[in-house]
Amino acid sequence: MRLKGEMICVRDVLTGNQYESIRLASQMLKISEHRIRKNMDSGKVLRHKGRAYKFVEKTWGNKSTKTSIYKVAKMPFGKYKGTAISRITDKSYLRWLLDKTTLDSRLKSKVRGVLNKLNEANTQKQTEWD
Numbered sequence: 001m002r003l004k005g006e007m008i009c010v011r012d013v014l015t016g017n018q019y020e021s022i023r024l025a026s027q028m029l030k031i032s033e034h035r036i037r038k039n040m041d042s043g044k045v046l047r048h049k050g051r052a053y054k055f056v057e058k059t060w061g062n063k064s065t066k067t068s069i070y071k072v073a074k075m076p077f078g079k080y081k082g083t084a085i086s087r088i089t090d091k092s093y094l095r096w097l098l099d100k101t102t103l104d105s106r107l108k109s110k111v112r113g114v115l116n117k118l119n120e121a122n123t124q125k126q127t128e129w130d
Contacts, residue, residue, distance in 0.1 A: 009058040010036065014045070018058060025055070030104075076107070085110050091118055 010025050011018045019025035026033045031048050039046040039055050046053045075083050080093070085107075088094060094115045097103060103111075 010040065010055045011058040013054045013056055014052055028104075028106075029053070086114055088114060089118060091115065094118070 009018070009020055010022055012025075019028065022033050022036050025031070025036055029048070031046070031053070035046060035048070036055050039053065040057055044054070046055070073084060075081055075085055075088065078093075080088050080090075094111050097111045098108060098115070
């Protein structure tokens with residue numbers, strides 16, 4: 001029996017991602033906590049925005065838990081889907097992504113970093129030519 005407010009660690013068995021709590025998984029994946037709990041109870045695959053998840057309760061024992069940082073390495077959608085974000089050189093596409101307000105903050109941060117690197121490389125080329 002779960003107590004109200006009890007922190008339940010969860011793991012997505014399909015992707016292997018582990019989350020410190022249902023709330024954290026909900027915020028990172030933009031899935032309601034209710035749907036995650038329901039998925040854990042049913043044991044079925046949860047489909048959300050074209051992706052599949054299957055959550056199970058993860059016991060941590062007496063060890064303290066640390067939030068595992070969700071790293072975005074590949075583009076999850078669009079014309080560069082599956083491509084490493086660091087390899088995308090289309091500046092107009094990257095700028096367009098940054099203008100999207102519904103984009104996940106971790107993805108936005110990674111895109112901003114790649115765009116800054118591309119801009120720095122461009123200014124270095126210009127200074128070399130001068």
